[in-house]
Amino acid sequence: MKILVVNPGSQSKKYALYVNKRQVFLAHFENTPKGYILTTNLNGSVEEKKIKPRQFQSAFTQTIDYLKKQIIINQISDLRCIAVRVVCPGLYFSEHRIIDKTYLQKLNKSLSQAPLHIAATLEEVRFLIKKSKDAPIYAISDSAFHTTLPEEAKYYAINKKDSDALELYRYGYHGLSIQSIIRQIKDTGYLPEKIIVAHLGGGASITAVKNGKSIDTSMGFTPLEGLVMATRVGDIDAGALFYLGQKKSFTYKKFNRYLNEESGLLGVSQISSDIRVLLEKEAEGNKDAALALNLYAYKIKKTIGSYITVLNGLDLLVFTGTVGLRSDPMRNKIIHQLNHLHLELDKSKNKSVPENGYIHQENSVPILVAKTDEMGIIAQEATKLL
Numbered sequence: 001m002k003i004l005v006v007n008p009g010s011q012s013k014k015y016a017l018y019v020n021k022r023q024v025f026l027a028h029f030e031n032t033p034k035g036y037i038l039t040t041n042l043n044g045s046v047e048e049k050k051i052k053p054r055q056f057q058s059a060f061t062q063t064i065d066y067l068k069k070q071i072i073i074n075q076i077s078d079l080r081c082i083a084v085r086v087v088c089p090g091l092y093f094s095e096h097r098i099i100d101k102t103y104l105q106k107l108n109k110s111l112s113q114a115p116l117h118i119a120a121t122l123e124e125v126r127f128l129i130k131k132s133k134d135a136p137i138y139a140i141s142d143s144a145f146h147t148t149l150p151e152e153a154k155y156y157a158i159n160k161k162d163s164d165a166l167e168l169y170r171y172g173y174h175g176l177s178i179q180s181i182i183r184q185i186k187d188t189g190y191l192p193e194k195i196i197v198a199h200l201g202g203g204a205s206i207t208a209v210k211n212g213k214s215i216d217t218s219m220g221f222t223p224l225e226g227l228v229m230a231t232r233v234g235d236i237d238a239g240a241l242f243y244l245g246q247k248k249s250f251t252y253k254k255f256n257r258y259l260n261e262e263s264g265l266l267g268v269s270q271i272s273s274d275i276r277v278l279l280e281k282e283a284e285g286n287k288d289a290a291l292a293l294n295l296y297a298y299k300i301k302k303t304i305g306s307y308i309t310v311l312n313g314l315d316l317l318v319f320t321g322t323v324g325l326r327s328d329p330m331r332n333k334i335i336h337q338l339n340h341l342h343l344e345l346d347k348s349k350n351k352s353v354p355e356n357g358y359i360h361q362e363n364s365v366p367i368l369v370a371k372t373d374e375m376g377i378i379a380q381e382a383t384k385l386l
Helices: 053-057 059-069 101-109 115-131 144-148 160-166 175-187 238-248 252-261 264-269 275-283 287-311 321-326 328-335 347-352 374-385
Strands: 002-007 012-019 022-032 035-042 045-050 081-086 137-141 194-200 204-210 213-217 316-320 367-369
Touching: 002 374, 012 059, 012 374, 022 053, 022 059, 022 374, 035 053, 053 059, 059 115, 081 115, 081 374, 101 115, 115 137, 137 374, 144 175, 144 213, 175 194, 175 204, 175 213, 175 316, 175 374, 194 287, 194 321, 204 287, 213 287, 238 252, 264 275, 264 287, 275 287, 275 328, 287 328, 316 321, 321 328, 328 347
Parallel strands: 002 081, 081 137, 194 316, 316 367
Antiparallel strands: 002 012, 012 022, 022 035, 035 045, 194 204, 204 213
């Protein structure tokens, strides 16, 4: 059985082929500061090359052509299904579903709610439908893992009738990533009761997990809420938004772009949204870069502390996502002065840890760095729908 997994984004697109539940191929198309890059992994053989913008736009076609060239598939009908990661608020989108006309209409209506994610997903899905008439397409929800949130973590303090009528709840995201981490921990034979997972990348969120279930998470109705992110604002006073919108004479579209694409690390530093660049600038004495990084770390610290309270303790802290996995300086900034919560890094382990490993001191609550496998979870969930 062959399943193609699709993880679309405006700056990054991933495609993975699973044959009998095993990943045999991965293609990652990226728009980077150095230009457009394609990285492929075919049965462990990794290649990276520069590509043109039009190749990024036609990433799905490029992927299918490559699979045909390698004689992994002969035609799209060889695929049992295509599974797409979907980030979208609404109860309807909190479940995994087949993508049909109704799904497409509802997704289109939701475009204004999380424009950064839905626009890229909608464009990809439309293209898939056009090119893949012989293979069913399933939407795998990035919020499904968070449907266990208790009401006090789910509701906003607005008129409850409005919340229910508009389905204006805290849905949470990065659910597939968190589910992947929990699965990996379970596979070791022991799942601690109280876990905090920090998924830190371009988007960033923290989730409190109790007995394998999400009980609170930092993202809300959209992925805009919560932590400071690469270009997203995170938490901000609603009154400040009214004032900002008025003074800047923002249209709705401009305000969305400002909060989603021009804020966060980029907005504060006025330099870059890339943690690596900001760390270099901080070392050179740039105060705005330092402020951006300190805001980023401070918000994460604060959220970890609050979730320890929600969980009534902590058995394991996990770092995942690109930043969580690769940036030992940021892990150090985050854990610094959390020894009163029994969280202490082993500096040597923190600096040298591979993709998976523990980085805590002997008397600390365990701190794990783990590589997430969203694509594998998407394939797993799609298999259940067949």
